[in-house]
Amino acid sequence: xxxxxxxxxxxxxxxxxxxxxxxxxLVMLVVYIVALFVAVNWISYGVMFAFLATCIAISKIPVxxxxxxxxxxxxxxxxxxxxxxFFTEGETVLVSFWAVEITxxxxxRAFFMMIRILMLITGTFLLTYTTSPIALTDGLEALLNxxxxxxxxxxxxxxxxxxxxxxxxxxxxxxxxxMSAQKARGADFENGKLMERVKALVPILVPLFISxxxxxxxxxxxxxxxxxxxxxxxxxxxxxxxxxxxxSAYGIxxxxxxxxxxxxxxxx
Amino acid sequence: MEPILQVQNLTHTYxxxxxxxxxxxxxxxxxxxxxxxxxxxxxTGSGKSTLMQxxxxxxxxxxxxxxLDGKDIWSDKKLTRQARFRxxxxxxxxxxxxxxxxxxxxxxxGPKNMGLDKAEIDRRxxxxxxxxxxxxQQLQSSPFDLSGGQKRRVAIAGxxxxxxxxxxLDEPTAGLDPVxxxxxxxxxxxxxxxxxxxxxxxxxSMNDVARLTDRLLVLNGSHIAMNGTPDEVFCHAxxxxxxxxxxxxxxxxxxxxxxxxxxxxxxxxxxxxxAALKKLKEGK
Numbered sequence: 423x424x425x426x427x428x429x430x431x432x433x434x435x436x437x438x439x440x441x442x443x444x445x446x447x448l449v450m451l452v453v454y455i456v457a458l459f460v461a462v463n464w465i466s467y468g469v470m471f472a473f474l475a476t477c478i479a480i481s482k483i484p485v486x487x488x489x490x491x492x493x494x495x496x497x498x499x500x501x502x503x504x505x506x507x508f509f510t511e512g513e514t515v516l517v518s519f520w521a522v523e524i525t526x527x528x529x530x531r532a533f534f535m536m537i538r539i540l541m542l543i544t545g546t547f548l549l550t551y552t553t554s555p556i557a558l559t560d561g562l563e564a565l566l567n568x569x570x571x572x573x574x575x576x577x578x579x580x581x582x583x584x585x586x587x588x589x590x591x592x593x594x595x596x597x598x599x600x601m602s603a604q605k606a607r608g609a610d611f612e613n614g615k616l617m618e619r620v621k622a623l624v625p626i627l628v629p630l631f632i633s634x635x636x637x638x639x640x641x642x643x644x645x646x647x648x649x650x651x652x653x654x655x656x657x658x659x660x661x662x663x664x665x666x667x668x669x670s671a672y673g674i675x676x677x678x679x680x681x682x683x684x685x686x687x688x689x690x
Numbered sequence: 691m692e693p694i695l696q697v698q699n700l701t702h703t704y705x706x707x708x709x710x711x712x713x714x715x716x717x718x719x720x721x722x723x724x725x726x727x728x729x730x731x732x733x734t735g736s737g738k739s740t741l742m743q744x745x746x747x748x749x750x751x752x753x754x755x756x757x758l759d760g761k762d763i764w765s766d767k768k769l770t771r772q773a774r775f776r777x778x779x780x781x782x783x784x785x786x787x788x789x790x791x792x793x794x795x796x797x798x799x800g801p802k803n804m805g806l807d808k809a810e811i812d813r814r815x816x817x818x819x820x821x822x823x824x825x826x827q828q829l830q831s832s833p834f835d836l837s838g839g840q841k842r843r844v845a846i847a848g849x850x851x852x853x854x855x856x857x858x859l860d861e862p863t864a865g866l867d868p869v870x871x872x873x874x875x876x877x878x879x880x881x882x883x884x885x886x887x888x889x890x891x892x893x894x895s896m897n898d899v900a901r902l903t904d905r906l907l908v909l910n911g912s913h914i915a916m917n918g919t920p921d922e923v924f925c926h927a928x929x930x931x932x933x934x935x936x937x938x939x940x941x942x943x944x945x946x947x948x949x950x951x952x953x954x955x956x957x958x959x960x961x962x963x964x965a966a967l968k969k970l971k972e973g974k
Binding site for chain 2: 602604606607608610624625628
């Protein structure tokens with residue numbers, strides 16, 4: 423069922439991770455990703471993993487739901503792994519047939535690549551799992567605020583992101599409904615050749631687009647009725663404010679990045 | 691005569707094995723006779739929609755069986771697919787599922803999926819357009835140029851065109867004006883009479899179900915709370931109200947009259963009410 427997609431779903435909670443300022447979490451995610459790409463070896467990966475595992479443990483997000491969120495991404499993961507196995511040149515050849523060679527280096531590289539992507543996605547999940555879409559876009563807007571100087575419509579961008587996130591579950595539900603209705607008229611989405619399957623999508627996509635436009639229209643009217651006129655002079659109900667936890671988090675972030683860089687220096 | 695549809699020990703659990711586990715239907719048993727008009731009433735979230743989607747094989751029971759003409763629709767892939775066509779399902783607000791360039795093509799979508807030949811598709815499209823009162827000119831126009839009520843009728847025609855033996859409708863009159871409601875209801879009646887079809891209709895209008903149906907299924911908290919003729923069901927006014935359901939307005943009036951001491955029996959439709967009042971007047 424489409425409803426089972428948990429990609430980026432917010433899990434309300436009251437852990438330290440949940441209560442962190444969204445700006446902190448966004449910056450931390452960037453630091454984490456940079457550190458992940460700096461990490462090259464068993465020990466540095468170990469450090470990164472320990473950090474991630476601690477964050478998950480503190481946030482009290484069930485590991486099960488993180489794993490379930492991974493499922494739709496399995497294909498990309500396997501694809502990357504296979505590419506790396508076959509196309510990495512190395513000295514220790516394990517298997518060799520026809521024009522293909524599988525090397526030990528390739529296997530190790532594929533393994534690290536998979537771990538890297540997995541940890542990347544898990545880290546991003548942790549952000550969206552612990553931060554409500556509104557807090558997230560608020561944070562994004564605050565972080566991008568300096569770019570207003572170069573005429574970037576920061577408020578509008580963050581409002582758009584917020585609306586997009588808000589409507590994902592609605593549209594998924596809608597798609598589910600339309601699919602059931604067309605199935606009730608004998609539409610078949612599971613069988614047939616590629617072209618037939620693509621054609622079978624038309625009865626879903628047309629009503630879905632029409633309803634998306636209708637919703638957009640209604641939303642625009644509702645926003646205008648409440649005198650929305652862009653970000654100019656708009657104040658926030660929930661002001662973003664750093665507290666002690668946020669400063670500690672920044673400290674940990676700096677330490678993490680520095681640690682991984684040092685480890686790299688020593689070739690670990 | 692063997693019932694056309696039988697539901698045996700049907701249970702359905704959503705998202706089984708996750709924290710979001712939720713039992714929508716529990717141990718449901720009932721059967722539907724050929725040609726019957728059945729009304730399904732129940733509070734929001736009582737499992738009506740889930741139940742309907744089982745009857746044409748859109749949802750698979752967690753346990754229990756759906757028998758169509760005595761055969762389990764999940765015992766064979768062919769039977770499951772057949773069930774889709776033999777049991778037509780009209781969802782809530784079906785006008786949002788229209789997608790084709792012309793009304794004609796949209797109505798033809800179902801018959802086309804059945805693999806019928808062109809002449810037969812044409813016959814069915816024209817006949818079902820007639821059932822719901824669409825003109826030749828409307829058949830060639832875009833469904834998106836029609837009014838809300840007309841769109842709804844196009845969508846219903848799209849299901850009727852499959853000539854299902856059982857036609858299930860989920861609140862077919864929701865959001866329509868009184869004229870539109872009457873039209874839809876009489877379209878359904880016309881189809882039933884022409885094809886001797888079985889109708890199951892979910893509705894929140896107690897007046898409509900009291901007037902139209904032969905039998906009522908009352909769903910409450912994923913169980914069948916009552917199963918009987920409108921007379922039998924509506925005499926349990928208090929229980930219905932506890933389930934968050936209503937009784938027909940005329941029944942309410944008569945219950946009040948009786949409480950005031952007039953010698954009347956509760957009635958369920960306007961005609962019965964008028965007759966009862968006339969009798970009372972003449973009696974005096």
